[in-house]
Amino acid sequence: MRPDILNPLFTETEALDGVGPKLKKPLEKLGLTRVRDLDYHLPERFVSRRAVGNLDEAGEGEQIVVRLTVTEHRAGRSARAPYRVLAQDMVGNILALTYFGRASFTARKQLPVGETRWVAGKLERFGDMLQIVHPDHVVEEGGDTLGQLCEPVYRLSEGLTQPKIAGLVQQALSRTLELPEWIEPRQIEKQGWPTWRDALVLAHKGEHSAARDRLAYDELLANSLALMLVRADNRKRRGQPLRGDGSYRVKLDLPFPLTGAQKRSIAEIEGDMAQESPMLRLLQGDVGAGKTVVALEAMLIAVEAGAQAAMLAPTEILARQHYESLRRMAEPTGARVALLTGRDKGKAREATLMDLLDGSIDIVVGTHAIFQDKVAYNNLAMVVIDEQHRFGVGQRLMLASKGRRAPHVLAMTATPIPRTLTLAQYGELDVSKLDELPPGRQAIETVVMGQDKIGLLVDRLAAQIAEGRQAYWVCPMVREMDGPDEIAAVEARFAALEQRFGRDVVMVHGQLAPEMKDAAMERFASGDAKLLVATTVIEVGVDVPNATLMVIEQAERFGLAQLHQLRGRVGRGSEKSVCVLVRGDTLSETARERLALMRETQDGFRLAEEDLRLRGGGELLGTRQSGDTPFTVASLEQITTLLPTAYDDARLLIERDGGLEGPRGEAARTLLYLFERDYGVKTLRGG
Template structure:
């Protein structure tokens, strides 16, 4: 595509103008010719079939009829005025009615002429009828006239756009005009050898045929070509960035494993590492010896032992004379990491500090001084770590937890804290489907911890309907008798008239009756409570002063109570799969058998049933994430919306997994042979605007 031509502001397209341009920008974010060209149809109406009038039925969504107009008449007065016409074929007569634009329509109708009629059929007094049909004069010589005898595109529009006659038909007209004027400016961007290898249609043809296909085969070819292009350039950007970073950013070499690592591993580590943890540590060890900046993603379910791997990686950095830090998105998570690491290393082994917005100024100054003189080796905190005042003597390793919650610029600030950029270890407890990881984190190396620590038993998940509530109470009492604690999670705080849900306030009352004082004590936590009250209630539960915590989803992250063995989720059908999985991960943190009880109403939607059955069937976060992506689509998976990477127009990561893997493998092969894209056959891929077409740019290292 000639990028300059297609970057022309939309107001300069014939038929748009300033007023229509404004509404296109506001309603559909169409700013340029390219944006309009990439406003693809969301469905196609089959205009290849003609019905005889006698075959028309009132329950049909729409029909297309070829008939001759035999009469037209305006009847009624003022508010009841309407235009009524009749058309006939060799099987019968159909009545056509208009209530709007009567005078204009009446002028265009010519009795005696054959028309193609298209619209929603109805019946009035036993006669077939069509209100406000689309009508075009039949041209027997133009068997493929666009929008009549083909698959007609349907475009997303809005009420505001319709006021400017930019309904689906209006948008179709604009796009047809754009293609008529500028199809010649859509230049090929994929080399001929790849077009031949993958049997891809030419680019200009594909853009025309995705909007105005003559048949289903032509449409499928166009979609396949544009999907491949989208995924290919996305992967080319990610892998080219990875290569650029490897050549541009040298990395500190962690040449030795010394006192800190060995002392911790042999004398302080309270459990045996799993094989998964050992494998990931080995991968990190190899990365940090190559003299190139490490960029590794560490995936692992809640409770799989990522923090220990991060700590041991930091101890290797400290053994080599470097400082380290962990950046978490919330104070709760930063506090949790701080408590976990302090409990593992003790007080006199290595200095660890916590820096969040809540840390008093006096304490903050001490932390700043110790960072600058190099005596503080591990700093844990929130985005407070990237403030300009925070200066390290020699930052060697940065661990970023749940990185999708941080912007590119925030992460880049940490890189600039050292002359040689620190090694980066990104951690996520949100299992990511493979194809999504290849897209969101396609420029990172990926490690996976897929084993539970020794002694942990898989959580047993049960599904109970409302009628089985007494069984649930029985299980709760049984666990409390053993000295265990229980979470009960509700989706809402107060009753909603729109949603027939159990709510937290009613739930607390029911629990109080079933588990009365003084034998039982209940904590209540929800998002509308003051922070101090919330913390007080959480601390009571953590200390074991209360046996039941009734809560909303505020306990999804940041609460670690190994003694809690039951998670009850009320109205579980109202939660997404990933949220259910995260909530379940709050239990099963000790050696005892833990349970997750999913309470639902008797009637479940198809998606609701799939979610509940999936939870009962598996504890595997990656399997759950795959099913979640199939149900919700990749753009709704937590953290992907703000990533900016998933602005895919044609491809769908949930359904186009094979094509993504093919595109990535193809890019890997090309860059292995020609990393600079300098060979004559690859010069087309090295044009600056190609990256722009992928919505990305080579020089912005993310």
């Protein structure tokens, strides 16, 4: 049960002044539903401003605060033209305060002619005139002069402004009380870290690296503790030792001999499954390394031992694909494979549920529907979870309750993960690696070209389709965004390609209704549609051997891991495949290196390490890279530097106080609830 001391932090944001239904929505879009969420909504950066007596003291591009007297308002000749307010400083220098759109109404109210105001913003030059575009602050004389200012800049959603979110954060911090200390005093002294609450306050005030590191360490410690507690609990629980006799596996008709990595992984899995403590193993495989075959071998061990196995997939399309593939491969063995998804209804669903209960089904493949309350098994002893990063530890624990004893769990991911992040995300799992590809797998030619070559690319695409081949075209955004950058939008690109290819083109993106998305994917998978225009929702998608061309537009906007996953959608058949990376006109050095690496190698494990190096410090994890890690506070740099210490700290704490019952153990329980890793506490008695 959550400690009472945390209740104020888990209060809904509606309890704060000024938060009603209108403001609640944009806050929810950012995941800010409670006081603690606002506490941890840390600034992306800070703007440091300097107060100047007059404009002669300021440089172009500098953030300043200056006292101005308003002299004139100039409306634009059209609705789209800028609205300018002319003002002068104390020595007569003229400055234009420039507004666009509806902001001009604000300017008329805030800046009456003849009045003096303090103005904060970035000083720029437009032609022969100095200007500040959309001033950040306009304050009446006698109010706050803004002086030396270090101002936080927060991530926003539509309907929120910087002053509004900053005000809510300050309200949240005022409701936040100090918590008992869960870090060793010696560690705090050594690092020079503030207390938890002081760290939060400082992190919102300026570039306090010690405060940021302290908060990141808290998150890494909570995660490490939770994973270790789950692992320790798993070792104590009784599983079902499964020893197969090989009678099913020997009948498998595989299209190619097993690689050394596959044989090694199967042996590791077989060894785990023979033990009484349930297996918790991660199977990491590069794109096309043959994970499905390894998973089938593992599930057949369970079937040979008289038990049932289940495979859990993140989407219905992927579940259906796995079902077809497993059913085809398992057919010679006589093992009975079934499909169960949320879409199944009526008598067919009831029949499947009955067959699971009486043991007529050996292997079931499905989405989260396979572990709903109404689904009961005869003897579920083995579970495979595909694309592990889509499922949390909590869901793994739910699965554990489905068998007579805790089932053996094999988690698979096609996303090679750097060693550091493997420890962070999968600390409680043993790891098997498929680091070699089956023989006959062709290399994919990777080409980089500029946006100006799109016309030639479309002609090549037409030739490809005329030969009966299929292709993917991936865009980074769903709709055009306002601003100077021309962002390729999937809807705009689809409209352009549809004019050329008509009914041969289908579109998929995350905002489509599930049934529309499935219908489009099924048309493409069946070959009825030749070109799939999509966002990265196809990063984990259907297996279409006939697709031999992958186009990734504005490729510089994607991380290496994503580019590699997308490239892996082609090259699955016998024909040569090509991946075309279409780049924008301006590239950062990091983007250039990223695209060069894509041309240089197809080794997903190397690309994962390079991705970690290139993304470097500062980029927050979690939502930004399709759920790469469970962290929202810790940056990549902090994970690399702080995680080993946090992991050792967690291990020592559990060795000394396995039940978390001493003073520091009690504080650690509070930490687990604070970061919602309470599944770790629930493995303890009295948790």
